[in-house]
Every structure is written in structure tokens, then in C-alpha cells.
Amino acid sequence: MGSDQLELFENFHSIDSDTEVKTCIKCKKKKPIDSFRATRTECRTCENKLERERRYLREITPAPPDDYVCPICGKEEKDLLGRGGKNNGAWVNDHNHETGDFRGYLCHSCNRNIGGFGDSIKCLRRAIKYLEKNDKKHN
Ligand SMILES: [Zn+2]
Ligand SMILES: [Zn+2]
Known part of the structure; x- marks a missing residue:
């Protein structure tokens, strides 16, 4: 706002x-x-x-297979169970908030994190650049 x-x-x-x-x-x-x-x-x-x-x-949307891993953080279901609250499974049915289109399954924290960036590719790219720049300083 x-x-x-x-x-x-x-x-x-x-x-x-x-x-x-x-x-x-x-x-x-x-x-x-x-x-x-x-x-x-x-x-x-x-x-x-x-x-x-x-x-x-x-x-x-068909449920993800048993060996599904989060496409962002790469965690497996067994690493994630219970993270999203008692009754939730490991995966969030992620969708585009503007169009409602299904995008894929993500773990709860990655779903929350990209939501935190407002699903903005521009912001996420800048975040990567920002982190890379600071990474170089330390190496
Ligand atoms: Zn994840
Ligand atoms: Zn309303």
C-alpha cells in the first residue's frame, strides 16, 4: 500500500x-x-x-508423486511434514494470485517466501543480485 x-x-x-x-x-x-x-x-x-x-x-490438480521435491528449496516430503501445521501435508497447491492458474506444488515456506516478494520476478531477481554482490565481498 x-x-x-x-x-x-x-x-x-x-x-x-x-x-x-x-x-x-x-x-x-x-x-x-x-x-x-x-x-x-x-x-x-x-x-x-x-x-x-x-x-x-x-x-x-493431481497430487504430487511420493518422491516429489520442492522445486525451490529441493526438500523432500519427509523433511517437510508437520511444518505447515498439524493437518496440512507437505505441499502447497501454489497458484497465480492474479489469474488463479495452478503453478505447481511448493513447500509451505517457499510458498510463503515468494508470497513475501509479492510473487514479483523483478524483486526476486534483484534479491539474487543483492545476495551475490554481498557474497563476493566475503569470498
Ligand atoms: Zn521449498
Ligand atoms: Zn472483499
Whole structure:
């Protein structure tokens, strides 16, 4: 969120001082706070939609084979089990957040990490350059 948007958001807040509102990051609609689950940044409607999409993607995507390794960190299922919380398997059904297209299976931490870069190839390339530059200094 840019600083302009943030300001706008705070203004909205002060205008609607009687009913607390929050802006959904998905549909960008301003909704009363009880339309959101406590820690969520998207409204319940969008959250449910996302969950339906995820479930659908799981159904249409065959599960990875037993000897599958994470294409990013190279870890195997046995290295990963339990990392994603009790009931989750080792793999995350990763999809493009813009188009909803299935991209592949990743481990939970790699999925979170590329999400942390906003799925931005540009940022990730810069991250590599940044690390390489610093690596050379130490060698
Ligand atoms: Zn929403
Ligand atoms: Zn991984």
C-alpha cells in the first residue's frame, strides 16, 4: 500500500467513527469490521471465494508423486511434514494470485517466501543480485 492510499484509508476511518470499517484488500470495498475474521485482510465473502477456488484447484490438480521435491528449496516430503501445521501435508497447491492458474506444488515456506516478494520476478531477481554482490565481498 502506498502512503497516499494509507492516508485515504485513515481518513475513511475517522469519517466512519461510529461504525468501525475496514477496506478489503481483495474487493477493495469498505465493510464493517464484523465482515472480517479477526486477523484477515480480506472480507469473509472474499475469503470464502478464495477457499472455494483453493478447493477447486485441489480437485483438478493431481497430487504430487511420493518422491516429489520442492522445486525451490529441493526438500523432500519427509523433511517437510508437520511444518505447515498439524493437518496440512507437505505441499502447497501454489497458484497465480492474479489469474488463479495452478503453478505447481511448493513447500509451505517457499510458498510463503515468494508470497513475501509479492510473487514479483523483478524483486526476486534483484534479491539474487543483492545476495551475490554481498557474497563476493566475503569470498
Ligand atoms: Zn472483499
Ligand atoms: Zn521449498
